Amino acid sequence: MANEQKSLNFIEQIIEEDIANGLDKNNLRFRFPPEPNGYLHIGHAASICLNFGLGEKYNAPVNLRFDDTNPAKEEQEYVDAIKRDVAWLGFIWDKELYSSDYFQQLYNWTIDIIKAGKAYVDLQSSEEIAKQKGTPTQPGVVGPYRNASVEENLALFEKMKNGEFNEGEAILRAKIDMTHNNMHMRDPIMYRILKKAHHRTGNDWVIYPMYDWTHGESDYLEQITHSLCTLEFKSHRDLYEWYLAQVVTTDKIQPKQREFARRNISYTVMSKRKLLQLVQENHVSGWDDPRMPTISGLRRRGYTPNSIKKFSEVAGISKRDNVTDVALLEFCIKDELNKTAPRVMAVLDPIKLIINNYPANKEEILIAENNPEDEQAGTREVPFSKELFIERDDFREQANKKFFRLKLGGEVRLKNAYIIKAESVEKDENGQITAIHCTADLDSRSGSGTEASQRKVKGTIHWVSSKHTVSSEVRLYDRLFKDEAPDSHKDIDFKEFINPNSLTTISALVEPSLLTAKSGDRFQFQRKGYFCVDTESTATHLIFNRTVGLTDSWAKQEKKQATPKNDPAFDAIVPLAGKYLKARSNEERNELLNSIGQLANKTNRDIITPKLNDVIANKEVLAGLLTLKFIGIDSNEEKTFLQKALGMKNAAIKLEAIYITIANTTLLEENKALLTSILAQEKSPFIKEIIEKAIA
C-alpha cells in the first residue's frame, strides 16, 4: 500500500496532541508576524513555510501580521517588500493585519490592568531601572514608583499618552515580580514614549506598546491557536502567558507560544542586523544582491519559489541549533532546473576554432534539443559556420587519456554538430594560443543518420558560431564568506571572513536564440551551470547571473591533484586547540598540550606553512601556533604568522605567541619593536610583566 505516513515534526505533534485533547480542528489558525524593518531571508522562509504549510495541511487560515510597534525602525518599503516576497513564494494569507491596528484595544486593556493595580508608571532613568533589575544570577529590587496608587498611575499614564513627557522620561511597567528567576518577569516595560511618526498611525500616538505586550494580545485578538516563533523567545513565554492571563475570557481560545530553531546556512549570515550592515557598507549591491540569502536575493540569483519551499521541507524543523550545508539548498534548485531549464550553448572563456575543410561562406542551421529531460520542450535552431568559439578549457595541446576534450590529433564531437580533429594552433608572440585549426568529419553531422554520425567519441564540447554569436555580460557568484559560520567566532567580526572573490563579472559569447531572453528567464548553459537573466538586463545588453554551477567531476579531480593534501595530524590538532582555548585548568591545558605535541611531530611542514596566513578562526590560529611551538619556526612565512598572532585580540593566543617569541633569542630580537608596541597598548598586568621582563 502507498499509505506511507510522513513523520510529524515536533510542532505538528503538539497540534495533533491538542486536537486529541479536544481542540476543534476548525479553530486552528496561524500567523506569520514579521517586523517591517528589513527584507525577508531564507531563515524567514522556514517560518513562512512552517506556518503556511500548517495552514495548508489543516486547511486553516494564516494571517500575515506586521509587528509594527517601533516606528523608529519600520518603514512602508519593508512592508511592501515582505508582501511581495511572501506572495512570490506562492502563499496566500487570510488577512493582512498590523499590530498597530490594535493600539486602541491594547490601551483600553492597559487601563484595566492599571486599575487592577498590576501596572505602574516609572519615572526613573533607564540606567536606574536597569540597575534595579538585577542580573540573571541576582534578583532585582523594587523601585520607588512601584507602590504608587492606582489614581496616581492612571493620571501619570494619561500624561504619558497626552505627550506631556519627553522620550525616556516615563514608562509603564507591569507589576509582576522583581525577584523572578526569569528576567523578563521583573516588572517588564509595557509602554515607552516615542515621539516619532508611525508609518500607519502617523502622529496619533506618542506611547508605543512593547513587543511582549503586543504579540500575545494580537494573537489572542486574531484567535491564533499556535503562535510559533524562534528559540530566543523561549524565555518570553512566561510573560506571554502572564499578559494573556490579564485579558482572556474562558469562551475564547488562548493562543499557545511554541519555539523552534532558526535555520542557519553555511557560508552566510542570517541576521537582519548583519545583512543590513552588508548593504549599508556596500559589501553587496543591495538587499537583492544575488549573493544575499534574502528571498529577493535568491530570486534574482535564479532560485524558484518551489526550490525554496522544497529546501524548507527537506531541512525540516527542530529545536537544535544548526548550520545547514548550503549544498542542500543548491541541490534543491539544481534538481528543479534540471527538469525545467532549457539548454543553450554559451562560451564563457572563448578561444577561436577554425574548421579548415568547411567552406568559408557556408552557413548551416542545426537542430538542437531544448531539454533531454523533457520531451515536450522541443528543439531549436542553432547556426553553424567555419569559424567558431569554444571554451579555452576544452583544448590542450597535449593531455593524458583522462582528458576527454580536444587535443592535437584528438577527436571530439561539437554538440549537435560534427566530429572534429584538432590539427594545429596559432600563437601570439607570448606563446598564447590565439586559434585552433581542425578538420571536421563532414559525414558525422548529428542527427543525419549516417554511419559516421553514429560514431562514438569520448568527448562532446559546446560552441558558438563566430559570425552569429551574441556578446553578453555574465556574473559568476561564489559564496559571500570564506568561513562556514562567519558569525560564530567570538572575537572576530563576521566581515573579516568576506570572500573578496564572491563576484566575477565576465563577458561571454552566447548562441543567438538568447537574444529574445527576458528578465527572470532561466537556462542551463550546457556543461557550465544554470543561469538566469538579471533584472538589469536589456535587449541590447544581456546580463546573466549564475544561479549555481553543474556538478563538475572533472574540475573536482583536477583540483584534487592541484591542491596540496590536507595534513591529517594538523586537522586533528585544530579541535584540540579549540578545547585548549576553553580549558579552565592548567592540568587540562597540559594534557591537551601533550596530545598536541605528539600530533605536531607528525605534521608535514610543507603542507601547513602555506596555509597558515590564511587562517582566521581562533582555534585554527592557535593550532598553528602550538604546532610551531613544537616543530620550531624557520621560514619567513612562519615568522609572519607569528607576528599576526602577536597582534590578535584573543588573550590566550597572544600569550602563546609571546611565549614562543621570547623563548627564542633570534625571534625576540627580530620582534622587539613589535613587542614594545604591544606593551604600550596592553591592559593585562600579567602580559605586561612577561613582555617587560623579556625585553629587559
Next chain:
RNA sequence: UGUCCCAUGGUGUAAUGGUAACACAGCGGUUUUUGGUACCGUCGUUCAAGGUUCGAGUCCUUGUGGGACAACCA
C-alpha cells in the same frame, strides 16, 4: 555562579520503549552527443557514566559540551 533549552554520521532531519533510517555531501561504478542527469554500489551515527526495563537514541539521575536570558528592539 542562577533559570531555561538542546545533544543521533561531515551536514540536516527520522525512529513516539521493540531491527538506528531518509536526504545532502563524499567516494566508486554503469549509462550518456552535457565529465550534467539517471541508475547501482559504498562510507559513516545515538555526548559520558550510572539506573529503571525482558528490551533504552527514547524514561530517570549525575556529569560533560553547546545555546538562550540582564534593549525604553522585535
